[in-house]
Amino acid sequence: MRWDWLARNAPQIWDYLLQHAWLAASATLLGLVIALPLGALASRYSWTYPPLTTLAGLLYTIPSLALFVVLPGLLGTRILDPINVVIALTIYTVALMVRVVADALASVPELVRQSALAMGYRPLRSLITVQLPLAVPVIGAGLRVAAVSNVSLVSVAALLGVPQLGSLFTQGLQLDFATPIVAGIVLSLALAVVFDAIILLAIRIGTPWARAVRS
Amino acid sequence: MGGALTWLTTGSNWSGSGGVWARLLEHLRYTGIAMAIALVIALPLGALIGHTGKGVAAVSGVANAFRALPTLGVLIVLTLWAFDNLKGSLTFLAPSIAVLVVLAIPPMLSNTYAGIAAVDPAARDAAKGMGMTGGKVLTAVEIPVALPLILSGIRSAYLQVVATATIAAVIGLGGLGRFVLDGQKQQDYAEMVAGAILVALVAIIGDRIIALIGRLVVSPGISGRRVREKAATLETVPPT
Numbered sequence: 001m002r003w004d005w006l007a008r009n010a011p012q013i014w015d016y017l018l019q020h021a022w023l024a025a026s027a028t029l030l031g032l033v034i035a036l037p038l039g040a041l042a043s044r045y046s047w048t049y050p051p052l053t054t055l056a057g058l059l060y061t062i063p064s065l066a067l068f069v070v071l072p073g074l075l076g077t078r079i080l081d082p083i084n085v086v087i088a089l090t091i092y093t094v095a096l097m098v099r100v101v102a103d104a105l106a107s108v109p110e111l112v113r114q115s116a117l118a119m120g121y122r123p124l125r126s127l128i129t130v131q132l133p134l135a136v137p138v139i140g141a142g143l144r145v146a147a148v149s150n151v152s153l154v155s156v157a158a159l160l161g162v163p164q165l166g167s168l169f170t171q172g173l174q175l176d177f178a179t180p181i182v183a184g185i186v187l188s189l190a191l192a193v194v195f196d197a198i199i200l201l202a203i204r205i206g207t208p209w210a211r212a213v214r215s
Numbered sequence: 216m217g218g219a220l221t222w223l224t225t226g227s228n229w230s231g232s233g234g235v236w237a238r239l240l241e242h243l244r245y246t247g248i249a250m251a252i253a254l255v256i257a258l259p260l261g262a263l264i265g266h267t268g269k270g271v272a273a274v275s276g277v278a279n280a281f282r283a284l285p286t287l288g289v290l291i292v293l294t295l296w297a298f299d300n301l302k303g304s305l306t307f308l309a310p311s312i313a314v315l316v317v318l319a320i321p322p323m324l325s326n327t328y329a330g331i332a333a334v335d336p337a338a339r340d341a342a343k344g345m346g347m348t349g350g351k352v353l354t355a356v357e358i359p360v361a362l363p364l365i366l367s368g369i370r371s372a373y374l375q376v377v378a379t380a381t382i383a384a385v386i387g388l389g390g391l392g393r394f395v396l397d398g399q400k401q402q403d404y405a406e407m408v409a410g411a412i413l414v415a416l417v418a419i420i421g422d423r424i425i426a427l428i429g430r431l432v433v434s435p436g437i438s439g440r441r442v443r444e445k446a447a448t449l450e451t452v453p454p455t
Contacts, residue, residue, distance in 0.1 A: 061419045063378030063454045066411035069395055073216045073408055092453035148283045149452045155285040156455060159385060160399065169288045173385065178295050185288040192283035 002179045009180075013168070017187055019082070020164035023157075024150040024195070027086045031093020032143060038094070039101020040127060049102060056095035064088060064153050068160055085157045092153070093146045100142030104135035133206065140203035144196055151192040155184070165191075218405030219412060228409075233393070235413065242390035242417060245380045246373070249315030253372060257320045258365070261327025265361070266353050271328060278321035286379055286455045290314045294386040311383040318379055318455070319372035326368025330361030359434055366429040370422055371452065377418045378454035381410075391417065418454065 006013070042049045067088040072079045075087070108131045116126035158166025168184030171177075204211070222228055229235040264270050293310035301309055334357050342356045358365070384392030394410025397403075 058419070060453055061374055061422045062415045063374075063381055063411075063418055065378065065381050065392070065395060065455075066415045066418075069407050069411040070415075073219075073404070079404070096453070145282070145452065148279075152283055152285045153453060153455065155287050156382065158287065159382065159396065166285065166287055169285070169291050170385075172295070173291045176295060176298070178292055181288050181292045181295070185285055185292070188285045188288065189283055 001182060002177075005177075005179050006183055013183060013187070016163060016165045016167055016184075017191070020151070020154055020166075020188070021191055023082060023085050023154045023162075023164055024089070024147070024191070027089030028093055028143070028147045028150050028195070030086070030090045031097055031146060034090065035094045035097030035101050036132075038098045040105060040132075042098060042102035043105040044123075044127075052102070053099045056098050059091055059095040064092070064156050065159060067091070068157055068162075080161055082157075082162050085154060085162055089150045089153055093150065096146050097139075097142055101135070101139055104138035104142075105131055107138060108134045136203060136206045137210070140199055140206070144199050147195040147199060148192045151188060151195060155188060216408065219408035222405040222409040223412070235394075238389060238391050238393055239413070239417070241388075242377075242380055242392075242414075245311065245315065245383065245388070245390055246376050246421075249312050249319055249376050249380075250369075250373060252312070252316045253319035253323060253376075254369070256316075257323035257372075258327055261324045261365075262331060262353060262358065264324075265328035265331025266349070266357060268332065271332070274324060274328065278325045281317070281321045282452055286314060286318060287382055287385070289317070290379075290383065290386060307387045311380070311386065311388050314383070315376045315379055318375045322371040322375070322452070323365075323368045326364045326371075327361065330364030330368075331357045333364070334360045360437055362433050363429065363437065366425065366433070370425045373421055373425060374418055374454040375452070377414065377421060381414050382455065 038052060042052045068084055069079070071077070071084045071088055072081065075084070077083055105127075112134065113126060113131060116130040117123070121130065154164055155166030155169060158164065158168075158170050165184045165188050168180040172179070172181035172184070223235075227234075231237065264274060290310060293313060294307070297306050297310045331353075338356055338360065339352060342352045347355065380388075380390050381392035381395060384390055384396045391410055391414045394413070395407050398406030398408075398410060
């Protein structure tokens with residue numbers, strides 16, 4: 001490791017880190033927001049479950065570099081636009097989370113749903129205020145997987161020249177110099193750990209009853 | 216997009232040492248070698264862990280950590296190391312194959328042990344009660360029952376490997392990734408998209424073939440259970 005190189009390039013590396021975090025986080029959040037209604041649909045109307053999950057599985061078979069390259073042509077964006085990366089990763093997140101949300105909602109006991117209905121809750125209100133909170137642990141577990149894999153996928157976009165931590169990898173290759181690459185790997189792993197911790201914290205805050213039972 | 220179609224339907228792009236056929240064969244060769252090595256390592260190890268129940272915590276921890284590892288960075292670091300320590304064609308090939316193997320092992324390994332560990336204990340006890348030895352229980356009961364999950368692990372591994380073999384073109388390897396990266400260097404967007412479409416096709420077709428093999432080799436008494444699909448959900452990660 002050449003620490004002096006890191007020190008000299010600290011502002012640039014910091015920029016890459018922020019950009020990386022921003023790309024991965026926005027795709028994860030956007031994917032969750034889109035997957036929630038789709039997953040609720042798949043659990044409410046069982047005939048929509050097979051087509052939705054099959055489509056999700058199919059989207060998963062597209063390699064990320066291929067998706068990054070093809071999207072600009074489909075969307076009319078420029079190839080260097082970070083928006084392509086966000087959209088591609090959002091697609092993967094939705095593909096993963098639709099099934100997770102559907103299965104999580106389906107795992108809420110039927111009696112709970114009926115109790116809510118009996119108390120006069122309309123189906124939509126019961127879904128949002130009763131079933132969804134109870135599904136938080138399972139949805140959260142899926143979101144952890146999505147967030148962590150998004151962090152590692154963002155770096156592939158460096159091959160197209162979208163600046164983020166992956167740019168350190170291509171720089172290191174061009175300079176035949178390991179320091180930026182090791183720094184990129186370490187920062188990317190650290191970012192994944194931070195995202196994971198944030199989601200764990202959100203699950204904890206979102207499920208106060210789980211703590212009450214434990215203590 | 217139209218440009219990519221023109222590129223793909225131009226005959227001269229398909230022939231020669233840098234043509235589609237040659238690149239496709241290279242891509243399949245890298246994928247095949249890496250998958251074969253990973254299978255030989257991951258399946259017996261996974262079966263052993265699932266059968267004995269030992270080492271599950273360690274393996275699942277390592278598998279999770281790998282999910283966060285940026286493949287591109289690892290590949291480049293290994294290549295820089297190989298530049299100084301290896302000679303000839305191995306310089307490019309060895310690090311690429313190593314990365315592909317490292318990527319393929321976790322999904323295969325974790326699905327194998329999880330599938331075997333999830334076998335109904337009653338079935339296992341019944342097999343033992345019939346006088347089967349430990350090894351016989353594993354091969355005649357546990358592996359057949361776990362086969363759907365094992366195959367889904369092989370599918371995710373394949374998708375990872377096919378996708379990452381594309382990235383390996385960065386360090387000078389052949390394969391379909393060449394079209395994407397050379398196209399980018401020459402500002403030839405049509406070539407890039409054509410390469411991307413070819414990679415996606417290879418990924419999807421291979422995935423379907425493994426699914427088809429699964430339908431043929433999984434015992435009809437076991438296939439079609441929704442349980443296994445649910446269990447497989449979290450093992451699926453988007454391909455690099």
